[in-house]
Amino acid sequence: MFTPAAKATAEKLGLTLGHPNLEEFAATLEELARANPNIIAVTSDSRGSGKLGPFGKALPKQLVEVGIAEQNLVGVTAGLAACGKKPFGVSPACFLTARSLEQIKNDVCYSDVPAVLAGISAGVSYGALGSTHHSLHDIATLRAIHNISIVVPADNFETHEAVRAAARAEHPVYLRFGKAPMYTLHKPDARFEIGKAITLREGTDAALIATGETVVHCLLAAAQLAERGIQCRVISMHTVKPLDVDAVLRAGRECRAVITAEEHSVHGGLGEACAAALLRAGVHVPFRIAGIPDEDTVTGAQADIFRHYGLSMEGLTATVTAALSRIGPI
Amino acid sequence: MTDQELQRKSIELRKTLLRVIFNAGAGHTGGGLSCLDILNVLYNRVLRVSPETFNDPHRDRYVQSKGHSVEALYVVLADRGFFPSSQLDTLCHYRSPFVGHPTRKIPGIEMNTGALGHGLSICVGMALAARMDAAPYRVFTLLGDGELAEGSNWEAAMAAAHYRLDNLIALIDHNTLQITGPTREVCCNEPLDEKWRAFGWTVRTVNGHDFAQLTTALQTPPEPGKPTCVIANTVKGKGVSFMEGVAKWHHGVPNKAELDQALAELDAALSVASVS
Ligand SMILES: [Mg+2]
16 A cells, blocks of 8 residues: 555654554444444444454344345344444445445435444455445445435544444444555544544645545655645545535635545545535635546556555655646745 | 224225325325225234324334335324324425325334335344344334335345344235236236245235234234235225226326215215125
């Protein structure tokens, strides 16, 4: 996931490599479920990929296995939630949000039950497995469905906090996790709230607004750019919906360019959400969306795909440089 | 309530159903008439739920998977006192909560349904929740026979048997028709009883317009460890001669003359039911 240069930059920033957000999710869920018997994990032959094996062993009565049947997974999750349980439906994001989209729309969102859906190994986490296993549509489709928050944590801290917040939520929440080990980006005293962006680094030359596993690459790019005298603001937009519009508008008004980054199609994701927020408010600023273009997606390891589409530290550094060079010298 | 009283109530409810659909200019007439006796028995004899107990966590749950027959559910709930029946005059009006499929905005309705193939999975979740809480409530759903083409039903059927959910009862409104025509011709899913048995369910087949048979099927305790499927053989458009067994009344709306004729037929049936 990280080139030697990226690792060196992370070291310079004093970042420590944590574990995959998926593992943090599973550990946090188990911790919550031990204290609250109403927390239920629902899996579709996905407890292994969801790192829920230990959960199932420790709390067998709190795990419901439905087999490879994602539509049923979401319907069952909704039924549990309607009867006083706090269920987390856990399945690879590619299946959960496509095959069972109607169940998400009707049984969960329209019926407004307090269910959580966890899309695991999201984006191009399964990069080499091909487009069947990529989820580049989930943020776009769920953004268009009323009554669900979309939360894409960047690191283990955000994951831990997001799972806890989702467990408290009274309305539907979609959590989206990757499976690569992530650097910890936050200080222990950071505050997390669904719908509130976190600024990781201040700057006004350019703003990098990112979500999920692209956030760390933005932070590394900002460190590279700082060595050249370019100061970037880096925002972790862990909640794509409801979007923290204030943070986006401040970035658009205070910075010379805005670059968004996401492990998702450029259609309908974080980038277009930010663009719409800026235009609606009459904020005109040089703007770039880094994401997966609308094409037959290249395959390979997640890191290969990030590099190919400019979502790595190097690619994002180049995008910021190009955006600023069109404006003229600082 | 006696069988005869239920029968009289069903005729009155059919009249209300037709008036409501006529006033709205929209509705699913045929399937509403086919499942009305089932709903009447459920709400007046079987379900442990009432307007007073609707917030009781131990109430029986009913989820109408064939959500398009919502008008029948509305008239039964209104009759049962969940809301004044005068509110049904707003069916399908601008901003009326009484839309063409069930929603939780209406007192007495548990889940928003209407896209087919959703109710049974929801009920599996509900029945599992009851089991986890060692709660006494039972979970009922009503499926259309055409609806069974949705594959999600069979995912849910397998899970219900796997989890030995004997607190779950699925009713099939087996009226043998769907919007295009006879289900056997559209895409045959018979024999239904053998399919449900093969999926691990107890199957009880009844005349879906016979109050005694419906009651027995719904009140006989389940086979321990098995979910129950009640296949209710029904007539689409039941109670109105020119609607019975005619696919076009799936969502056909009667004109004034048709409404009057239908009401006259039901009044005649009512006087017969009163003397018998
Ligand atoms: Mg039918």
